[in-house]
Amino acid sequence: MEFSGSGVSIEPAVEKRLLQAQITSIDQLLKLNARELLLRPKIGSGTVSKIVAALEEAGLSLAVDPYAAYECARESKLARDAELRSYFLCDSCRDAYAQLAFGDRRPEWVSDERIEGYCGHCNELREVRLSQWFLCGTCDRVVRSLGRGLASAKFVQASWAEVFRDVPGLSLNETDPVELRPRGKRSDVDRVATADFVADHPSGETMLGIELKSGRSAVAGGGIGSPMSQFQLDTTDCDDIKAAAERLDAPVFLFHAQVIGRAHAPTERFEGVGMWFASPWDMLPHLESVRPRPRETRDAAYFKPAMFRPFAEFPVYMKDGFRADLESMRRAGFPTLYR
Structure with missing residues (x-):
């Protein structure tokens, strides 16, 4: 042989x-x-x-x-679309990426040149360096969204402090912060639906929760640029809002923050320029359709943006309409968000 x-x-x-x-x-x-x-x-x-x-x-x-395909640093497996992805990061955020999101995998390459610019994660003006890892397209989009998510959360907290400065006592606490973690670290089985923020009364009673979504688009009547024609929300997110409200025994409101990028060459900073809120009782009346997301198998609910109101009106709503809605929820349950 x-x-x-x-x-x-x-x-x-x-x-x-x-x-x-x-x-x-x-x-x-x-x-x-x-x-x-x-x-x-x-x-x-x-x-x-x-x-x-x-x-x-x-x-x-x-x-x-x-x-051969490269191995995605976040998934720790070969991916045909994995390629070198570049990020401007400060030293502390680079270390956090490596340890918390990429399983202690150091960057494939880090520039020796240090420049003053905005870190792509913490969004702070610092000394940053260009860093590269192999990531698939999906993980690259997730990683790039984290800095925007952190900027959105800070924008909500600053806006809340501004509009409620004359209404002392209602404190806002972040309960589901943006986290660096490997893909699949938290399974759907283990995941517990939690609002991104909760507002507490001085007595300690949780008054409401907030589910925060952020993006580049504005809602009519504010923000920067052309307003969105539809607002898309995964049905799983709708289900999570309902589950979080039932856990809190308090209504959960949908907030949309417009966060745009502003060049600080060669880096970019994220800046919040508009924020709106939607009452859960206003969502179903503004539902247009439920259909699969483009190029995906997940279903999404599509709403008319008219369900949103400027965040500046939220204190007035809390004063004049919130108690009636709270009593309605505790009497009839949290409203249906989509069908």
């Missing part, structure tokens, strides 16, 4: 397939990588797995594929 005496124990059926694919020696086999093997007739993934195992027993391996 052509493979006898090679020191590699290859099953007869696997050896037969190799010969049918015109691979007649171990030397020839070792010049090929897994992708090239799969292009040969009669050889599938199961056969390749057996070949790899037999070679490993003999202390050998297939050739390295120069076009």
Whole structure:
């Protein structure tokens, strides 16, 4: 047999397939990588797995594929769309990315040049350096959204303090802060629906919760640029709002913050320029449809943006309308958000 005496124990059926694919020696086999093997007739993934195992027993391996997929640092698995993604980060945020989001994986490359600019995570003007990791497209979008999320949370807290400065006593507390973590770290089974913020009365009673969504678009009557034509919210987010309200025994309101980027070349800072709120009792009357998100299998509810009101009107609502809505919820339950 052509493979006898090679020191590699290859099953007869696997050896037969190799010969049918015109691979007649171990030397020839070792010049090929897994992708090239799969292009040969009669050889599938199961056969390749057996070949790899037999070679490993003999202390050998297939050739390295120069076009192999890179491993996504956040998912810790190969991804065909994984590529080098670049972020301007301060030293502390870079360390946090490596330890908390990427499983102690250091950057593939960090620039030696230090510049004054805005960190892409903490959004503070600091000394930053360009840092690169291999990430798939999905994880890159998530990582880039974290800095905007942190800026949104700070914007909500600052806006709350401003509009409620003459209404002392109602304190706002962040209960579900933006976190760096590997993908899949918190499973759907373990996840508990929690409002992003809660507002507490001086007595300690939780009066309401806030589910915060942020983006680049404005709502009519404020903000910067053209207003959005629809507001999209995953049905799972709607379900979480309802579950959080039931846990708190208090209504949960939907807030939208418009956060835009402003260049501080070569970096960018995030700035909140508008905020609106939607009462849960106003959501279903403004529902337009429920349908799958584009290019995804998840369903989303699409609402008319008219359900939102400027956040500046929230103190008036708290004074004139909140108590009646709270009593309605405790009498009839939290309202349905979509159908």
